[in-house]
Structure formats: structure tokens, C-alpha cells
Amino acid sequence: MVEQAPGTVRASRASTVRLMLPTDANFMGNVFGGAVLAEIDRVAYVTASRHAKTNVVTASLDRVDFIAPVHVGELVDFDAELTYVGRSSMEVWVRVRSEALRGSPAKTVVEALVTMVALDRDGRPMAVPPLLLESDEERRRFEEGRRRMEARRRTRHKESH
Numbered sequence: 001m002v003e004q005a006p007g008t009v010r011a012s013r014a015s016t017v018r019l020m021l022p023t024d025a026n027f028m029g030n031v032f033g034g035a036v037l038a039e040i041d042r043v044a045y046v047t048a049s050r051h052a053k054t055n056v057v058t059a060s061l062d063r064v065d066f067i068a069p070v071h072v073g074e075l076v077d078f079d080a081e082l083t084y085v086g087r088s089s090m091e092v093w094v095r096v097r098s099e100a101l102r103g104s105p106a107k108t109v110v111e112a113l114v115t116m117v118a119l120d121r122d123g124r125p126m127a128v129p130p131l132l133l134e135s136d137e138e139r140r141r142f143e144e145g146r147r148r149m150e151a152r153r154r155t156r157h158k159e160s161h
């Protein structure tokens with residue numbers, strides 16, 4: 001099989017900005033967790049498909065920390081980058097920051113880890129390019145991601161027995 005050229009973390013980074021609207025809110029004026037999750041899934045998709053250069057699917061969303069509420073009228077930034085790449089799976093870290101537009105600084109409101117899997121034309125998992133790590137921080141995150149991916153695999157195997 002032909003070796004694929006590695007991709008950097010930088011090359012697949014993705015960001016989106018959303019103005020949170022009344023249609024995103026519950027009757028208290030807070031944004032639904034599901035509205036935030038949908039955007040997390042989208043931006044993680046962009047990062048993973050940029051790296052894989054093919055279609056990807058969400059395999060798991062196993063870690064989402066809702067640190068603070070998001071309100072209607074806030075501007076919300078979604079930033080995604082790869083932490084770890086396996087054979088066909090990729091772990092994407094998404095950080096969500098919200099800004100109230102009254103001079104207060106943006107604060108981190110959600111952090112999430114999403115696993116995406118690259119698929120070939122027949123819908124089967126396919127190998128993705130290796131990840132080229134350019135800093136000690138990226139190497140640290142990769143190692144942490146590798147351990148989490150192993151833990152996910154162990155849990156899945158236990159659950160299926």
C-alpha cells in the first residue's frame with residue numbers, strides 16, 4: 001500500500017463562530033447543550049476530513065465538559081485540532097469559547113474530545129495519513145490521546161463480552 005504523506009496539526013485546524021440565537025435556547029434563555037454539541041460535531045468533522053482527505057464519521061463523543069452556560073446573544077468560537085491519529089481513527093479536541101460582547105473577555109465554556117473515523121468509498125474504515133508532530137505540546141497531547149484511545153478500545157471489548 002502507498003505510504004500517505006503526513007499532515008501537521010496546523011494544517012487541519014478548523015474554527016467556526018456562531019452567534020447564538022433564540023432558536024438555540026431553552027425557556028430560561030440558556031443555549032441547549034445539543035445546539036453546542038451539533039456545532040462541535042461539525043467543526044470536528046472539518047478537522048478530521050481535512051486531515052484524512054476523505055469522508056469521516058463520528059465514532060464517539062466520549063468526553064464533553066460543560067464548564068459554564070452559554071446565553072442567547074453571545075458569540076461563540078469553536079476551535080478544533082487533532083490530538084491523536086490511529087490507523088483510521090482520529091481524536092479531535094474541540095474548545096468552545098463564549099464572548100458576551102460587553103467588553104468582557106471570551107471564556108472557555110465547553111471542551112470536548114471527538115473520535116472520527118475515515119471511510120473509503122464503500123463505507124469501510126480506511127487508513128489516514130500519519131500526524132507530523134511539531135512541538136513538545138503536540139507530542140504530549142498525542143501520547144495522552146494514544147492512551148485514551150487504548151482505554152476506549154479496552155472498554156468496548158469488555159462491553160461486547
Ligand SMILES: CC(C)(COP(=O)(O)OP(=O)(O)OC[C@H]1O[C@@H](n2cnc3c(N)ncnc32)[C@H](O)[C@@H]1OP(=O)(O)O)[C@@H](O)C(=O)NCCC(=O)NCCS
Pocket residue numbers: 057058059060085086087088089090115117125152153156
Ligand atoms: C465508527 C465505525 C465506522 C467503526 O466501524 P468498525 O466496523 O467498528 O471498524 P473497526 O473495528 O475496524 O474500527 C475502525 C477504527 O475505529 C475505531 N473505533 C471503532 N468504534 C469506536 C468508538 N466507539 N469510539 C472510538 N473509536 C472507535 C477503532 O478503534 C479503529 O481505530 P483504528 O483504525 O485507528 O485502529 C462504525 O461503528 C460506524 O459506522 N458507526 C456509525 C457512525 C455514524 O454513523 N456516526 C454518525 C451518527 S449520527
